[in-house]
Amino acid sequence: MFNGTGAEVWGNLNAPRAITLSALIYCLRCMVGHDVPLNQGCLTPVQVIVPPGSILDPSETAAVVGGNVLTSQRVVDVVLKAFQVCxxxxxxxxxxxxxxxxxxxxxxxxxxxxxxxxxxxxxxxxxxxxxxxxxxxxxxxxxxxxxxxxxxxxxxxxxxxxxxxxxxxxxxxxxxxxxxxxxxxxxxxxxxxxxxxxxxxxxxxxxxxxxxxxxxxxxxxxxxxxxxxxxxxxxxxxxxxxxxxTDEDINKEDKVYSEFLQRGSVYEYKSAQESV
Incomplete structure (x- = not known):
């Protein structure tokens, strides 16, 4: 999933793999249409690819404080943007x-x-x-x-x-x-x-x-x-x-969103978009 991620950095922006997975679980729980228990089982259906030695899975001696508080947010941005959520x-x-x-x-x-x-x-x-x-x-x-x-x-x-x-x-x-x-x-x-x-x-x-x-x-x-x-x-x-x-976009978005409200998940919202 994160193929092409750059190598760990000299500064403190490295995110431990656990932080990367936490950001991913957060995104998945936001995007599904029902409540999901917060545990590792959330990722059972998901193949997670994070290159070892990268900024998202650094070595044990890498500085990571900025990864917890900043890089984790970048991971969320990447995932939510990929799915065009918000x-x-x-x-x-x-x-x-x-x-x-x-x-x-x-x-x-x-x-x-x-x-x-x-x-x-x-x-x-x-x-x-x-x-x-x-x-x-x-x-x-x-x-x-x-x-x-x-x-x-x-x-x-x-x-x-x-x-x-x-x-x-x-x-x-x-x-x-x-x-x-x-x-x-x-x-x-x-x-x-x-x-x-x-x-x-x-x-x-x-x-x-x-x-x-x-x-x-x-x-x-x-x-x-x-x-x-x-x-x-x-x-x-x-x-x-x-x-x-614009009026045209408002009408289109309102139609798509009304279907989204009836179904209740981002996956179904995307399906509704494609049908308009």
């Missing part, structure tokens, strides 16, 4: 870590989910392989030397289409003393794709604003020293849109 979502867990020698704080920030045939994407949510919730503002500010300056939806950032992608979020943190700031994110260069004519969602952006007003683009992955008064700004990626918003 547009891309935020595409990563938007990881942020802060700390000094004697303490550390780690949070994941939500984004937008992709739209699909019959639904708009949700805004400000964790998607796919993410199963975390962010710390309450009151707790974060009480326990750590930071101020949550803003936390809101990025209005209009979702891709437009017959069904619109969900909006990402904006989060701003002001640091009350010096600390190390690290980001591990994706979709900062490439936008979450739309599908079947839908527009792409807005890409993410990580910024560090120094206390003197200077703004620095941190890119997708880095670790920097921040000082008292500095502000970190995250704009998380949005979801892609689905379908063209």
């Amino acid at each position: 547009a891309a979502s935020t595409g990563c867990m938007n990881n942020l870590t802060l700390g000094e020698e004697d303490w550390g704080y780690y949070e994941t920030v939500a984004g937008g989910s992709g739209a699909g045939p019959g639904w708009h994407g949700a805004s400000g949510v964790h998607t796919h392989m993410t199963n975390t919730r962010i710390t309450d503002v009151e707790i974060a500010e009480r326990r750590y030397p930071l101020i949550v300056r803003a936390f809101s939806l990025r209005s209009g950032s979702g891709g437009r289409g017959r069904w619109n992608g969900g909006d990402g979020v904006t989060r701003e943190l002001i640091f009350r003393r010096s600390m190390q700031v690290s980001v591990l994110t994706e979709r900062r260069a490439f936008q979450p794709y739309g599908m079947n004519g839908g527009e792409a969602g807005a890409r993410g952006l990580n910024l560090l604003q120094r206390a003197d007003g200077r703004i620095i683009n941190l890119g997708g992955k880095t670790s920097v020293k921040a000082f008292a008064g500095d502000k970190y700004i995250m704009n998380s990626p949005a979801g892609g849109g689905y379908g063209l918003p």
